[in-house]
Amino acid sequence: MARLPRFVLPGVPQHVIQRGNNRQQILFKEEDYWFLWEKIGAAAEKFDCKIHAYVLMPNHLHLVLTPFSQDGIGKLMQYIGRYYVQYFNNRYDRTGTLWEGRYRATLFDPAAFLVPISQYVESNPVRAGLVAAPADYAWSSFAANATGAEDPLITPHAAFERLGRSPKTRQTAYLKGFGKPLDEALLTRIRDTTNKAWVLGDPAFCTQVEERVSRRASPRPRGGDRRSAAYREATGRA
Known part of the structure; x- marks a missing residue:
C-alpha cells in the first residue's frame, strides 16, 4: 500500500521520533551523544527549523520542532541520519542501515499540546527506567525548559512563553507539570497519533x-x- 504523504504546515510544530533498526542501540558513549546533538543543531539552522524540546535515548530520539519551510523537517532528518550513520559505522566498524525506516511524526495544535508533548518527551528517560527524575538525565531539553539552563538547541515556542510573563514564572509553571505522571489517556493519544501519522488536536x-x-x-x-x-x-x- 502506498505511503500517505506527511502532514507538513510551515509554522506548525511536530513531534518526531526516529528509532534504531529493530530498536537496536544507536548511542553508546558520550562522544556519540555529542556528535548527534551537534548535528541536530547544525541541521536545524541549515533547514530553518526551531527546536522546542528533545531527548536523545540509547536507541531512539525525540524532537519537538517547528519547520518554516515545506521540506524543512524532511531535510533535517535526512541530514542527521546521513551524517550520524557515517560516523557510527566508522566508529564501530560496521556497515548497513542504522535507522528503523522512515521517521514517525505528528503535527499538533501547539496551544493545547506543545507543553504536554514536551513534558512527555523529557520524561522519557524516567519511563524507561534510566533515571529517577527528568533532571537526572543529561541528554534532554529539560534543564533548558524547566530551569533556564543554556541550551543552544532550544528556541521557546510562543505556547511555552504564555506560561508566564517572566522566564522564572514560565519555568516554575513548566516544572509544576512534572509533579505527577502524565495522564494515561494523553500518553496513549500522543503515541498513537505519532506512530500512525495522524494530527493531534x-x-x-x-x-x-x-x-x-x-x-x-x-x-x-x-x-x-x-x-x-x-x-x-x-x-x-x-
Whole structure:
C-alpha cells in the first residue's frame, strides 16, 4: 500500500521520533551523544527549523520542532541520519542501515499540546527506567525548559512563553507539570497519533489542517461507531 504523504504546515510544530533498526542501540558513549546533538543543531539552522524540546535515548530520539519551510523537517532528518550513520559505522566498524525506516511524526495544535508533548518527551528517560527524575538525565531539553539552563538547541515556542510573563514564572509553571505522571489517556493519544501519522488536536484544528493539506487528519470512525445511535444523531442520520 502506498505511503500517505506527511502532514507538513510551515509554522506548525511536530513531534518526531526516529528509532534504531529493530530498536537496536544507536548511542553508546558520550562522544556519540555529542556528535548527534551537534548535528541536530547544525541541521536545524541549515533547514530553518526551531527546536522546542528533545531527548536523545540509547536507541531512539525525540524532537519537538517547528519547520518554516515545506521540506524543512524532511531535510533535517535526512541530514542527521546521513551524517550520524557515517560516523557510527566508522566508529564501530560496521556497515548497513542504522535507522528503523522512515521517521514517525505528528503535527499538533501547539496551544493545547506543545507543553504536554514536551513534558512527555523529557520524561522519557524516567519511563524507561534510566533515571529517577527528568533532571537526572543529561541528554534532554529539560534543564533548558524547566530551569533556564543554556541550551543552544532550544528556541521557546510562543505556547511555552504564555506560561508566564517572566522566564522564572514560565519555568516554575513548566516544572509544576512534572509533579505527577502524565495522564494515561494523553500518553496513549500522543503515541498513537505519532506512530500512525495522524494530527493531534481537537476536531476544529483537524478540520483546519484538512482544508490546508487536502487529506484526512484523523482516522475514520470504526464501523460500530458509525452504526451507533449517537453517531447517527451527531451526523443527522438518525
